Amino acid sequence: MSVSAAPAERVRPPLTVLVAVVITVVAWASAFVAIRAVHAHFGAGPLALGRLAAGTVALTVALLATRRWVRPTAREWALVIGCGVVWFGFYNVALNAAEQRLDAGTSAMLVNVGPILIAILAGALLGEGFPRSLLTGAGVAFAGVLLIGFAGRGGTAADPLGVALCLLSAAAWAIGVTLQKPVLRRLPALQVTQMACVAGMITTLPFAGGLIEDLRSAPAGSIAGVLYLGVVPTALAFGTWAYALTHMNAGRLGVTTYLVPPLTILLAWPILSETPHLLAIAGGAVALLGVALARRR
16 A cells, blocks of 8 residues: 555544444354345355345446546456455355355355455555554454354354355455455546456356356346345445545454344344344444454544
8 A cells, every 4th residue: 555545544444334244244244144135046156156246237337427437457457357266256156155055144144254364465465554543443343243143043054165155255255355455546436346346247157058048047036136136245345445445554454344133133133034132232242342453543
């Protein structure tokens, strides 16, 4: 990170950035529930392609409406394509496969080791360092996430392959954010999100045949769920994330997503009939405390 950008990221973010963070967290929490709700009718790969295709359409329309395009350099093209392939493409396929084996709350807990990986990669590769408040907050929030995980399993055992896929998703998320952050210094957030989504969609095109078959047999509600995943958690939330990332450092922003697991459990309660335990509520409170500690100046 350049020296000139560092002071701007140490001040309190403006209200628009905080609103973008809230939209991102709520939308991503709903994504875990939506994936779980439609997993019986769509395979992991076809669901990723359907989601990214819907997201690409929505983002392209929004980008054309703004009429703002900054020509990327060769390095920026490489970083955005890498972000799209790893984060938009691989992440979605792995997460979809994981949620065919794990409940939404447990999946959200496992994927949210990502902010720790983001903070480590951002500190090592982006020059953001390792502030004591960030490390302390990450540790406290991670303890809360573990509590949520123990509660979210209920009476079932966690599927080892599902756990491994969630951890791979977390790694893909961290790598994607690390690739995305340098590009956002010059390119508009909406453009970066659209380019990455297109790259992810192209990556998942081998699943086109499976998507066509799933669409033929899936009920209307599940198809609507796929469209929702593409428009809200992908097009909208990835866009608000990129906007927030232009005003906050990657490690500190990543920690705010520890709010996703408790929100996922609360949403899954009425929608998927998953009843949250007292331990999950306690874990959510600890995670919130960790986020507050990490956000301290």
